[in-house]
Amino acid sequence: MGITDRLFGRCDPDDRERPETDTEVSRKAVSLAQQGRFTEAIGCFDRVLEEDPTNVKMWNNKGVFLDLLGRDQDALACWEKALEIDPEFAPAWVSRGMLHRRRNRFEEALACYDRAVELNPDSAVAWYNRSGIFVAMRQLDEAVACYERVLSIDPHFVAAWIDLGYVHFLRHQHEEAIACYDRAISEDPGNVRVWSLKGGALYALGEYRKALECFDQVLSLDPRYSAGWSMKCSALYHLGMYRHALACADKALEINPDCELTSQVRKMLVSLIEKW
Template sequence: ERPQQAIASYESGLDLAPGHAKLWSSLAEALVLVHRMPDALACLEKALAIDDSNVDVWISMGDVLRVLGRSDLALERYDKALQLNPGIPHLWTHRALAFKELRRLDESVEALKRARELAPGDLAIAYILMSQLQHLARWHELEALWPEVLQHVRSGDFAQDSFAMLSHPHATAHDLLLAGAGYAALVRGGTTPVQRAPAANASAPRRLRVGYLSADFRDHPLSLLMVGVFEAHDKTRFETFGLSIYPQPAAGPMRTRLQGAFDQFIDLHAVGNAEAVARIAQLQLDILVDLTGYTSFCRPGIVV
């Protein structure tokens, strides 16, 4: 609940015992809560340098790499964890999600089926498997999953990406509301509100300052649809800021065009939520538009 205090405590502990692997991995967990992913990754690497037999650290490293957009490297860490202990259901689930992010959907399904063998009553695994089978249009395998998934949603414990429920053939409007509320609670639970400085009053007339926060300032449908809108802003009336949170440096013609469309283009992908909020506050924006919402690579902790 207080990750900044936890970070300070773990750092103090490491000053006294820098060879303590558990302290490094615990510090990484706290850093993840404030979205300092590169720092968390560095801490996990230190933990493994001290003790490379801890399966949980290998899994955590894979999870951080996935958030950083490196699902290919995450798979390597999950494979190492499998060598140490192949009987952990959530390891197979996380491995399946990495396969999904790499568009290797058949392999994702096989990993999920293995997770279900290890934890047959886990309704969350059933939901993720349903989503993957929908992508593959393997309808004959979905009949048995439909009722399981509805049970999961109606149980009150639903905490998954809720978009797949939109195509569930038996879901009611109330079911969709429950699924959406569960996903919103999941996203909110992974964020830590950041103390914000009060907005400064403009001392003189100036252009309206509008910031656009997005993980999709790259070759992505959102940018293809919106780049013309950004370019069409009346520069005599609006000062525009592109705030990128895509977790990897991006390049290419679309990125170059986007950078030219804004008065300022700021890459926030490598900084934690607190630093991102501080940088945005310095811009003294009048309007901040979150273009990513709850979709891939979202950073709700910046706008919560």
């Protein structure tokens, strides 16, 4: 999830009376952060909060930026402040949950997301993040139910289609996984990850030529994606195209020379070719 998905602006008519709306401030902060100017980005929120110390959206957004800097306690303090002002401000619960999730504190994260969906049962973002906790805990039935809830709220939520597909893959339901990946591709045909995952599912089914088509698509989108070359190498190996597979292994190792698995596959291919 990108930084802008975690920020919350305010577009009320009253905002027109202020020089900048909360949304404009947040966009400016994102621009500064993208330039590595995080101190100035946080300063954008501080200036708003000096004038409007009860602005829960700006407290949340400041916490998001502090979280990105790894300043956990400062970030949590911002979200605590937001929830002190408005205990029913669901985005702050989502933000807290995301911090706990990255620290592998699953129970704490789940409690935050439970509160968020209780407050806002139509929040696709909250349900999506809740789904990820169940995946991490390998409670896959619960994860599927959450992803389905996300997609009932927002059928165009690409990441949810991808992750639902991955859960099906983990359950060895490869056809169902491919159907989810196809839906994601229809929404976002330039998504390298979903093409890779679809290729992996086809590979698991033994559909090596169809998998190869996916990996070729991956590499047309990102020729420097070393894993794409490695996956193409594997598909070509199973098709008996050893020299082509070796060329792909060489390309993968040119990009990422530290991949031990690809190095091992390359040695095997060289041995096979030498026996011919």
